[in-house]
Amino acid sequence: MSEEENKFTIDKINNCYRKFLHDKSRYLLLYGGAGSGKSHFAAQKFLRRMLDEQNHRLLLIRKVARTIRNSQFSLIKSLIYDYELENKFRFRESDLTITNSENNNVIISVGVDDREKLKSIHGITSIWIEEATELDRKDFTQIDLRLRNRTGNYKQIIMTYNPVDANHWLNTSHPKEAVIVKTTYKDNQHLDDSYIEVLNNLKDEDREYYDIYALGNWGVLRNIIYRPFEILTSHTTHYDEIIYGLDFGYNNPTALIKVKIKDACFYLEEIIYESRLTNTDLIERMNKLVKNKSDAIYCDPAEPDRIRELEEAGYNVHSANKSVRDGIDFLKSRKIFSRPENANINKEVLSYSYKADRNGNILDEPVKFNDHALDAVRYAIYTHCRNRKADLRIRRI
Ligand SMILES: Nc1ncnc2c1ncn2[C@@H]1O[C@H](COP(=O)(O)OP(=O)(O)OP(=O)(O)O)[C@@H](O)[C@H]1O
Ligand SMILES: [Mg+2]
Structure with missing residues (x-):
């Protein structure tokens, strides 16, 4: 389908991400400050591939399966409605599957916590890992292995995350050949003013927070209040x-x-x-x-x-x-x-x-x-x- 037939035109994509829409590198790492449009772009890229390419079995991953519904799944679904593409797609809420009824491309979902399901999934053609800092290096290696089959299209793992801990493996030992895109709220033309104000106010609240969430730099938060529950x-x-x-x-x-x-x-x-x-x-x-x-x-x-x-x-x-x-x-x-x-x-x-x-x-x-x-x-x-x-x-x- 050509881009002109629906509302999903290139101008819907933030400028800074456009050149990565057709980027074919195996690892595409999208990290940076809060609200920079990382998740939105990952969802757009998946949707574009669902429309333009054939024989896809795309996979949505988060650490916890039950958090996919309200994040990646609902985001892609809302884009499909925004772009008036809903007649082309079927949604199965029970297992968070989205199918393109015209070409049978499919998006499926799995949590790293569902190890059995993860092991049994075959024929995956690309993966989007949301909030990738939730995963440890071993989780990632396992997932990487799942994407080794032959497909007609390029195989890619997209990861989206904030740089919350400079010692995290995504900073210290990510795949060497990864294409890494760092963005901040300034790269998102669609962010509302009140959120920009919240991020700007961080400057007077706490330098470290401002550095991580506004400027998108890797940081270390030193004054953490609670031990994780x-x-x-x-x-x-x-x-x-x-x-x-x-x-x-x-x-x-x-x-x-x-x-x-x-x-x-x-x-x-x-x-x-x-x-x-x-x-x-x-x-x-x-x-x-x-x-x-x-x-x-x-x-x-x-x-x-x-x-x-x-x-x-x-x-x-x-x-x-x-x-x-x-x-x-x-x-x-x-x-x-x-x-x-x-x-x-x-x-x-x-x-x-x-x-x-x-x-x-x-x-x-x-x-x-x-x-x-x-x-x-x-x-x-x-x-x-x-x-x-x-x-x-x-x-x-
Ligand atoms: N291309 C776009 N068109 C319309 N709205 C957009 C676009 N990109 C981002 N937004 C809006 O900007 C806000 C932030 O985007 P998004 O959630 O993708 O950022 P993020 O970088 O993933 O943030 P976080 O680091 O908090 O996860 C959202 O409300 C989203 O709907
Ligand atoms: Mg996000």
């Missing part, structure tokens, strides 16, 4: 209580986290993590996702109007305790468990840091970036436990 693949099914934490956003994501409590341990479950939700959208989502309206929801105290609206919609909402430092210290002393599919909690916890001033002195405040899920977790656990203690004290009197 222990990850359990299955959580117990009986709980003493269920509570929620809610961080409001619009340009930033709104995060709703469910916290299940059992024997003074906390089990986290990501329910919503999505940008551009109005309060009406949020309530609509919550009506589907929050089973019991009487469970306590501890909300971002900065938005009393939104809290009131949730109350009017029948939710048991509370304004969360504001003291950040005490909340963090409390969480650090608790047993908190995450699970593999909590992609955003697990990602945020790896970079959530205290600010440092220009002389490198650690300040008492966290950097305000990639903190939405963790704020929600803190609102829930700290406020709930504090209120409980206060209750007990009152009853004793």
Whole structure:
């Protein structure tokens, strides 16, 4: 199909990536600052190949299979709709497959955590690994081996990631012949102003963060706040209580986290993590996702109007305790468990840091970036436990 027959024209691709649309190197590494359009371009390149080439079996990979649905899969699907190509494609949500009905090219998905499925996949013609820093070198070697068969088209592994840790193998021992493309938000002509402002503000928040997420340089975050939460693949099914934490956003994501409590341990479950939700959208989502309206929801105290609206919609909402430092210290002393599919909690916890001033002195405040899920977790656990203690004290009197 020619590029003119649909809305997927070359001008839809950010300038800096255009020359890589037909790049055939075996490894195409797209890294750099936040919001630079890496994922968008990887999705566009896959879609272009699905339309223009034949006999494709393209593979989407992330560390955790269950995080593919809301990232790579939904991105490619939304591009297909944006470009009005939906009549040409079939989507199978059950196993995250996209088929071009005209030429039978197919995109399939697998997580590195699904080792059996990964081993059984054959005939792959190219691969896109999203958030590739989640993978270790061994994972990558295994995947690389899967792409050894003969095909008519060029075989390529695209990897997209942020340069969060200078000691990562993607910096120190990536394949030598890789084509490496470094981009920053400045390369993305489609980024909204509010996000640019968030990235620019990092300059005054923390140099290291600014360096990594705005300038796209490999860095080392030194003032990480939490040790990563222990990850359990299955959580117990009986709980003493269920509570929620809610961080409001619009340009930033709104995060709703469910916290299940059992024997003074906390089990986290990501329910919503999505940008551009109005309060009406949020309530609509919550009506589907929050089973019991009487469970306590501890909300971002900065938005009393939104809290009131949730109350009017029948939710048991509370304004969360504001003291950040005490909340963090409390969480650090608790047993908190995450699970593999909590992609955003697990990602945020790896970079959530205290600010440092220009002389490198650690300040008492966290950097305000990639903190939405963790704020929600803190609102829930700290406020709930504090209120409980206060209750007990009152009853004793
Ligand atoms: N070619 C494009 N056309 C329209 N919107 C785009 C394009 N490229 C990027 N965007 C938008 O810019 C934003 C950032 O893009 P994207 O998520 O691809 O960046 P990224 O580099 O993968 O970011 P991160 O490092 O956070 O993963 C998204 O909202 C995306 O929809
Ligand atoms: Mg991305």
